[in-house]
């Protein structure tokens with residue numbers, strides 16, 4: 605028996621072409637194919653049966669030939685600060701997380717690219733759970749689609765690949781996902797509003813730079829010396845700091861350094877000066893990230909005061925520096941935390957009236 609073709613694994617242009625050929629085969633007018641294609645990403649609908657603008661007979665034929673798979677929502681948590689966290693269960697039982705962060709009139713979705721992660725960064729909850737598998741394109745872009753299908757819908761204005769996993773180790777699926785998210789006949793989010801975050805997987809950085817669109821690159825630096833970085837991020841053996849900096853210098857578009865502030869580990873004024881030198885070399889922006897508690901290891905967050913001192917040192921070197929606001933603290937919204945919590949079979953935290961928890 606022929607397996608049904610998954611339309612959500614294709615770029616919008618490829619899906620439209622498949623549908624057009626199928627319409628011809630079924631002796632349907634070509635505009636019917638365009639109608640269906642529009643409901644994949646632009647104006648998403650849950651499935652063929654919901655496309656009531658298409659004749660029933662053609663909908664049934666479509667459903668025999670193609671599929672538009674959903675991701676099953678397993679849990680949803682809403683923080684007092686408006687941040688929402690979603691846990692999706694995939695067909696094989698794997699769990700992945702998506703976080704929606706509202707700010708002013710933006711809605712940033714933090715999406716996952718792998719189930720688990722192989723990199724074992726010492727402070728990261730996803731790293732601690734180990735690697736299960738790469739996500740397929742429809743499972744990555746599908747996170748954005750699922751939130752748009754909620755009632756009321758959550759429509760992303762910005763995307764960051766800062767959920768579970770290392771996107772550059774799943775480039776095969778991330779590459780078409782970027783097209784789906786950005787294309788006008790896809791989700792239609794501007795490339796400058798889509799950021800791929802990586803520990804510095806060099807072939808991935810090259811592949812991203814070869815794309816013509818202005819996608820943003822964020823580099824998880826976290827330490828200004830090789831020795832310290834090595835102690836926090838085992839991947840530094842394969843992609844040492846100097847090589848990552850070199851790749852950042854060659855990247856001809858905006859680069860952001862991400863730097864998790866670890867109390868007593870990487871947060872002295874000397875570290876700030878060393879980081880500043882690297883940022884100057886790469887003309888990079890620096891994002892200082894307060895440590896989200898409940899990650900991994902027994903790190904302590906740097907105090908707010910010491911984070912400002914660190915930021916001031918960088919700004920004194922004329923480096924654009926932002927201190928990221930910690931969001932969703934009450935719902936464990938850092939990388940990997942919801943899945944960890946669920947798998948310990950504990951009730952999600954915050955199950956009281958103002959920290960609304962919904963478990964499907």
Ligand code: SAH
Pocket residue numbers: 725727728729765766767768769770771801802803822823824862863864893894895896897898899900938939
């Ligand atoms: N693998 C990619 C993308 C996923 S992690 C990468 O590492 O860039 C996204 C960001 O969250 C990374 O910068 C990561 O270091 C950071 N992060 C992980 N655990 C964290 C924690 N407990 N507190 C704050 N940031 C964390």
